[in-house]
Amino acid sequence: MRYTLLLHYPEPTAEELGPEALAEGMRAFQAYAKALEDAGVLASAEVLQPSSATTTVTLAGGEFVVQDGPFADTKEQLGGTFVIDVADPDAAIEWARRAPSVAWGHVEVRPTATRYVDGSWRGAQPVT
Numbered sequence: 001m002r003y004t005l006l007l008h009y010p011e012p013t014a015e016e017l018g019p020e021a022l023a024e025g026m027r028a029f030q031a032y033a034k035a036l037e038d039a040g041v042l043a044s045a046e047v048l049q050p051s052s053a054t055t056t057v058t059l060a061g062g063e064f065v066v067q068d069g070p071f072a073d074t075k076e077q078l079g080g081t082f083v084i085d086v087a088d089p090d091a092a093i094e095w096a097r098r099a100p101s102v103a104w105g106h107v108e109v110r111p112t113a114t115r116y117v118d119g120s121w122r123g124a125q126p127v128t
Contacts, residue, residue, distance in 0.1 A: 001085070001086065001087070001088065001092075001111060001112070002043060002083060002084065002085050002111070002112035002115065003083070003084050003085075003086065003089075003092035003109055003110065003111050003112065004081055004082070004083050004084075004109075004110050004112065005081065005082040005083075005084065005092070005095065005096050005099060005107050005108070005109055006078055006081055006107065006108040006109075006110060007078070007079050007080045007081065007082075007099060007101045007105065007106075007107055008076040008077065008078055008079065008101075008105050008106045008107070008108065009076055009077070009079050009101045009104055009105025009106070010076055010077075010104065010105065011050055011051060011077050011079065025100065028100035029047075029100055032098060032099060032100055033045050033082075035098070036082065036084060036095065041084045041085055041086050041091075041095065042082065042083075042084060043083040043084060043085050044081075044082070044083045045080070045081065045082045045083070046080055046081050047079065047080040048078060048079055048080055048081075050077075051069065051077035051078070052069065054068075054069055055067070055068060055069075056068075056069070076105050076106065079101065079105070080101075082095075082099070083112075089109070089111070092109050092111075093109055096109045
C-alpha cells in the first residue's frame with residue numbers, strides 16, 4: 001500500500017539556520033532517502049519551495065479565487081513529501097518516525113486512495 005509522508009515544519013531561511021545546521025539537515029535527509037531506497041519502499045521524494053511561493057486556488061461559492069500563499073496560517077508549513085510503498089500503516093508510521101524533521105515538526109502519514117499510473121486512475125476510488 002502506498003502512503004505519503006507529509007513533512008510539516010517551520011521554515012527558517014538558510015541564513016537563519018547557518019551553514020552547519022543546513023549541511024547537517026541535508027545529510028540527515030540524504031541518509032533517510034537512501035534508507036527508504038535501500039529498503040525498496042521509496043516511490044518518490046520532493047522538497048518543496050518555501051510556502052511564500054505557494055498559490056492556493058478554490059471554486060468555493062462558485063467563484064474562482066486565486067490566493068497568494070498557503071491557505072493555512074500556521075507556524076509550520078508543508079515542506080516536503082515522501083511517497084512510500086509498504087505493507088501496512090504500522091510500517092508507514094515506523095518510516096515516519098525515522099524522518100529527520102519529526103524532531104522539529106510533524107509528519108502526517110496519509111494512505112493513497114487513488115493514483116494516476118500509465119494513463120489511468122487506479123486504487124480504491126478510481127476515476128472514470
